[in-house]
Amino acid sequence: MIKLNLEYASREDILNAQLWELDICFEKSKFAHCLDQLVHELDAKKLLVRPKVWLSDEWFCPEAISGIAIPFSLMHPKLIELEKEFTGLCEGEDHDWFMKLMRHECGHVMDNAYFLKDEKKRKNIFGDHDRSYPSSYGPRKFSKKYVYHLEDNYxxxxxxxxxxxxxxxxxxxxxxxxxxxxxxxxxxKLNYVDHLMKSLSNKKPNVVCYKEVDSIDESELTVREYLLKKKRKLRKTSQARRSIQHIQQYLSKNETTGIALDKIIGSLRKDLVRDISLLTKEYQYKIESVVNDLEGISNKKKLMIPEKCGPQIIHEIVLSHADKYFKEGRDRIVM
Known part of the structure; x- marks a missing residue:
């Protein structure tokens, strides 16, 4: 079966190709050595688990499987660039980021291989794994109850x-x-993991299952369809930020006169964050996100306010945006 050689393929050829048609494999990618690195790290801890990897459309470790699915888009520079073009980023595109994700998924592999989830002490320390996954979560940015590893306080x-x-x-x-x-x-939590992993030193896994779930070899999606689907999913989380109806009353009626709102917000940033935080009783880092969001919208839409507007009006604008921001759950991370 003829595969599409990405070295010589055009942008359109790649976009029109079905995922199974791409001539890519993990072993020939720039990340192939990362699996060796992960195994070396497991060896250093005397852990006998050896995760299998395969190509899918995202990072995940399926229930009961001793393996890690890796996004196909990381397997070639042209695919990485296309994903960044369509969605703005390609998760795991550099070595350090890739290894962080490999270690994270390996944590799930350990769960599957040794049936660790139902251990009583584990539940007491981390919580019940049977709890339903939320559609989104509101991270406590400076909480010391959790380690910091992946982005978004994952x-x-x-x-x-x-x-x-x-x-x-x-x-x-x-x-x-x-x-x-x-x-x-x-x-x-770290001491618990340390003790638990030492107890598993040189112990063979209870189960080894290398089934490849949702492999690209079974996918008839084209690269274009995959990218558009992912783009739509990401767009849904940012759709609300386009509306400015909540602050329309404060804006200049003539877009060519007045003062740029983003400039005013930037000059008053410190006071705005402090004052709105006190008024809303929200953490300052959350209000910082509100201010950043409003500043970005103002810059993109070239929003102007009348020159006579004083600091009190700016406070009202930011307060109105904060109310909208939190009501829409924009301070939460979409899963």
């Missing part, structure tokens, strides 16, 4: 992700977790 999303993130920090060479988390409540 350990806070669900007890299973908390365990996988804690495992990742523990597994990372020279992470110096004992010192960094010395006075944090999260240290209890």
């Amino acid at each position: 350990a806070q999303a669900h007890p299973e992700e908390d365990f996988a993130e804690t495992f990742s920090v523990w597994l990372t060479p020279r992470s110096n977790w004992k010192r960094i988390y010395e006075s944090w409540p999260a240290l209890k």
